[in-house]
Amino acid sequence: MATLAELANLRTDLDPDAIDHLQRFLGSWSLMADLSFSDLLLLVPLPSSNAPAAFVVVGQIRPNNCPTRLTHDLVGQTLERGGQEPTQPGRSERWELNSAPFSPTLRIESFPVSFEGRQIATVLRLTGGLQHTVSLYEQLYTDAYSRLARMVKEGAFPFADADVYVEGSPRVGDGVIVVDGAIQLEFASPNAATALHRLGIFSPPEGRYLDELSSDLDVVSRALEVVEPLVAEVGRRSEVAVLIQAIPLVAAGEVTGAIVLVRDVTDVRRLDRLVLSKDTAIREVHHRVKNNLQTISSLLSLQARRVTGHEGRSALLEAERRVRSIALVHEVLSREPNDQVPFDDIITSLVAMAQDSVVTDQAVEIIVNGDLGEVDAEIATPLAVALAELLQNAVEHAFARPDAAVEVDGHWVIRHEELRGKVQIDLANDGSGIEVVITDNGRGLPEDFSIQTTTSLGLSIVRDLLQSQLGGTIDMQRNVTGLGGGTIARFTVPLSQDR
Numbered sequence: 001m002a003t004l005a006e007l008a009n010l011r012t013d014l015d016p017d018a019i020d021h022l023q024r025f026l027g028s029w030s031l032m033a034d035l036s037f038s039d040l041l042l043l044v045p046l047p048s049s050n051a052p053a054a055f056v057v058v059g060q061i062r063p064n065n066c067p068t069r070l071t072h073d074l075v076g077q078t079l080e081r082g083g084q085e086p087t088q089p090g091r092s093e094r095w096e097l098n099s100a101p102f103s104p105t106l107r108i109e110s111f112p113v114s115f116e117g118r119q120i121a122t123v124l125r126l127t128g129g130l131q132h133t134v135s136l137y138e139q140l141y142t143d144a145y146s147r148l149a150r151m152v153k154e155g156a157f158p159f160a161d162a163d164v165y166v167e168g169s170p171r172v173g174d175g176v177i178v179v180d181g182a183i184q185l186e187f188a189s190p191n192a193a194t195a196l197h198r199l200g201i202f203s204p205p206e207g208r209y210l211d212e213l214s215s216d217l218d219v220v221s222r223a224l225e226v227v228e229p230l231v232a233e234v235g236r237r238s239e240v241a242v243l244i245q246a247i248p249l250v251a252a253g254e255v256t257g258a259i260v261l262v263r264d265v266t267d268v269r270r271l272d273r274l275v276l277s278k279d280t281a282i283r284e285v286h287h288r289v290k291n292n293l294q295t296i297s298s299l300l301s302l303q304a305r306r307v308t309g310h311e312g313r314s315a316l317l318e319a320e321r322r323v324r325s326i327a328l329v330h331e332v333l334s335r336e337p338n339d340q341v342p343f344d345d346i347i348t349s350l351v352a353m354a355q356d357s358v359v360t361d362q363a364v365e366i367i368v369n370g371d372l373g374e375v376d377a378e379i380a381t382p383l384a385v386a387l388a389e390l391l392q393n394a395v396e397h398a399f400a401r402p403d404a405a406v407e408v409d410g411h412w413v414i415r416h417e418e419l420r421g422k423v424q425i426d427l428a429n430d431g432s433g434i435e436v437v438i439t440d441n442g443r444g445l446p447e448d449f450s451i452q453t454t455t456s457l458g459l460s461i462v463r464d465l466l467q468s469q470l471g472g473t474i475d476m477q478r479n480v481t482g483l484g485g486g487t488i489a490r491f492t493v494p495l496s497q498d499r
């Protein structure tokens with residue numbers, strides 16, 4: 001569907017300021033549709049080269065508080081003024097839609113939209129044509145509507161820098177109060193009276209001055225002073241919350257009163273508070289988990305320092321490292337409130353962690369190619385732990401003895417100190433699965449090694465996580481291509497639901 005600006009730019013002569021005025025009108029006119037129990041159309045005349053009284057529909061709104069009479073969306077359509085010129089007041093005007101007339105049961109009347117002294121558009125009001133007895137409230141609402149329509153004609157509505165309807169603001173159906181220029185209350189709808197009750201105003205408010213009733217209603221006199229719509233939320237302790245919006249009414253430059261919309265938002269605020277406290281609780285839990293993981297990790301390293309045997313110490317340090325890689329994923333997870341985790345952040349930290357634990361005096365270069373993008377929170381932790389193990393193995397075992405003999409293409413070659421340790425991580429995510437390849441140019445896997453049968457702890461964990469938990473595959477081979485010598489570990493993880 002085309003927007004007002006698109007339609008106006010493409011098909012009419014309106015200048016940007018006028019378009020802006022109409023845009024603001026569209027931000028405010030739902031109030032008029034509700035007060036008049038009518039469908040409204042906003043029309044802009046087509047340039048005079050076209051038919052003399054042809055218009056394009058640039059806006060349409062339905063009332064919120066009664067059934068619509070226009071089931072079709074007419075925005076973008078052309079309308080023509082039919083038959084004889086202005087009919088008597090109160091009589092329906094004749095308009096034709098793309099040369100098909102509106103249903104004869106519709107009553108149509110129009111008024112102009114003025115901006116800086118010129119008429120830039122026309123509003124059509126469409127109501128049910130059938131005569132019915134008009135209730136008192138209907139009459140009072142329609143009067144309020146007529147006062148707004150006059151403001152539109154005089155260029156005083158919409159207001160220069162404030163939309164009347166903003167997200168969450170009260171609507172006519174929530175409760176309407178009308179006051180005169182001296183803030184004396186002319187009438188309050190039943191819903192409005194209920195909202196006033198909640199504020200502790202029990203006496204019938206009609207005829208009273210708002211400032212006598214309650215200081216909660218101060219916003220109305222302020223709105224009349226600044227001649228702009230104002231909103232305030234008032235309440236008693238945390239038990240009651242009422243939203244009050246005052247829209248000044250102006251006639252011939254004089255402030256003549258205000259339409260005050262009131263909405264009891266007590267329940268909405270209670271829910272807001274609940275959500276807020278849930279959010280805080282979740283943040284608190286994240287915080288505690290993080291602290292606990294940190295504590296476990298430092299306990300393990302403390303203990304490792306006290307153990308004298310090499311095997312015991314490295315086992316404790318290994319455990320400490322595993323906890324750290326879980327903590328790392330947790331950290332990223334708790335930062336991101338949604339179900340998808342940007343895995344790149346995790347990779348960066350895992351690489352830094354592996355760099356830290358390089359055992360040789362020579363630095364090992366770790367290169368990352370590609371990325372995994374966003375990964376389901378559910379698989380992020382096992383994925384990170386598996387990756388951490390494989391990376392750790394590469395920096396820990398591959399370059400343990402840089403001068404060790406390695407077999408390349410059937411020949412034994414002696415590696416020299418100057419050989420730079422390199423680990424390469426290739427990442428790919430095609431949406432249906434993840435593939436990770438970790439290659440190093442180190443000493444290569446031991447003779448007769450098999451990832452499927454090895455009983456060592458690190459790789460058993462990797463195998464279990466990738467194959468059983470994530471339903472993926474893992475393969476580790478001596479590297480015969482690429483970097484030359486060394487080890488190549490390749491694993492895949494499916495991303496579809498059939499995991």
Ligand SMILES: Nc1ncnc2c1ncn2[C@@H]1O[C@H](COP(=O)(O)OP(=O)(O)O)[C@@H](O)[C@H]1O
Nearest residue numbers: 393394397398444445446456457458459460487
């Ligand atoms: N990238 C690698 N290069 C050389 N050897 C490796 C590599 N990865 C694993 N290995 C060998 O596989 C063994 C098993 O690894 P793992 O299960 O992680 O146990 P750990 O790391 O505790 O020794 C290692 O001890 C090592 O001999």
Ligand SMILES: [Mg+2]
Nearest residue numbers: 389393458459
């Ligand atoms: Mg290991």
